Amino acid sequence: PTASAARRIVAALVRDGGDGEVAVADGPVLREVRLGDALAADGLTVHDARGPDGRDRVRAARVAVTGADFLVAGSGTVVVLEADGAARACATVPETLVCVAGLDRTVPTWEDMEVLLQLLPRAAGGDRLSARVSAWSGVVPGDGPREVHVVLVDNGRTRILGDEAGREALRCIGCGACSAVCPVYERVGERPYDPRGTGPSGPIGAVWTPLARGVDRAQTASLPFASTLCGACAEVCPVKIDIPGLLVRLRGEVVDARRHRPVPAPEAAVMRGLAWTMADARRFEAAVGGATRW
Ligand code: SF4
Known part of the structure; x- marks a missing residue:
């Protein structure tokens, strides 16, 4: 969906899944669609899953939202690379997990993912591997969220x-x-x-x-x-x-x-005057001479 449609879809999922409170592990795609602001403006209470009290806020929430760095199409897996583990926490206690990802971040198989798992941290900070790599593929009975939703954001990508x-x-x-x-x-x-x-x-x-x-x-x-x-x-x-x-x-x-834009009127008038002056040698010399004397 577009950014505004993504905001609407996530807000509806948050409302359906809980009591109007949501833990959000911020990330680039969430900032891109301005999700946190939109959820708050919609009357929902947004808790930041990052920071010192982040884990407590995640434990108290029934719905959590994270971004996703990659999606593996072959296995239906969401992959998040992060330093602080906020997104990983979101995939533990809350009953409903909503993952938001850009369309462009889908790779076909884990063989492709293996390359990117090395490439991204090396290019970003010279690390061989990200501090935390989390991957989840839907719902596992008795472990983690009971509902997992993936919202694919277009927002100009197509x-x-x-x-x-x-x-x-x-x-x-x-x-x-x-x-x-x-x-x-x-x-x-x-x-x-x-x-x-x-x-x-x-x-x-x-x-x-x-x-x-x-x-x-x-x-x-x-x-x-x-x-x-x-x-x-x-x-x-x-x-x-x-x-x-x-x-x-x-x-x-x-x-x-x-x-193809119309030239502004004053600029067009100046250009017409210059064209008229330069079209005749005597007019041009007179203009140049006058300008030089001045
Ligand atoms: S270096 Fe390449 S992959 Fe990395 S952010 Fe810039 S364009 Fe993207």
Whole structure:
């Protein structure tokens, strides 16, 4: 579903599963759809599953929501890589578990997953394995939640998939290595890439957001230009996304989109005046001479 549909679906599941209280283990896809804010605005009580009292809050909740880093299609497994174990806690005591994942994070088999389990922590922080890797495949009688729901978020991903050249951006595994080496990101931080914090930041954000939302708005149109095209991002990307190549292509799209826009009236008047002046040598010389004397 779209981000708003995902918020509605999760809110309905939380309401059906309990007493209006929910423990949430925050993660990128939950921030992308602004889930915590939406659940609170819907009148639900949201408890953060992370932090010092996180475990107590999870134990008290009948419903928990987590993000998911990957889904293994062959076995129907949700996989979460994390440092603090908040998502793992959510898969223990609460009776209902809702996992929210981006469509792009589905891999066919565990053989594919094995590669990513090594690739992601190495690219993200130079670790051989994430501190905690949790995997759950539905309901096991007498152990863990009695209901497991998986909400697959589209939110522009199928639009990216429809772009033959741009679809390589969907290979992103969210390691953050491109941001770590980007000289622009180092100076501006993550907010300019998406002031609402709902999309990826850094070099991949400068590609992903215009691909997912189009380049007809000022904010998305400016993103492909937020780069020196130094190529450091492509060099470190573990899944070999050609970020500079996509940035150049998107810059072309922005220019093309603006070509068809009407030129503002004052600018058009100035251009007409210049054209009239330059169309005649005497007029042009007079104008240049006048400007020089002045
Ligand atoms: S684009 Fe590549 S380097 Fe950047 S976050 Fe995605 S996988 Fe990591």
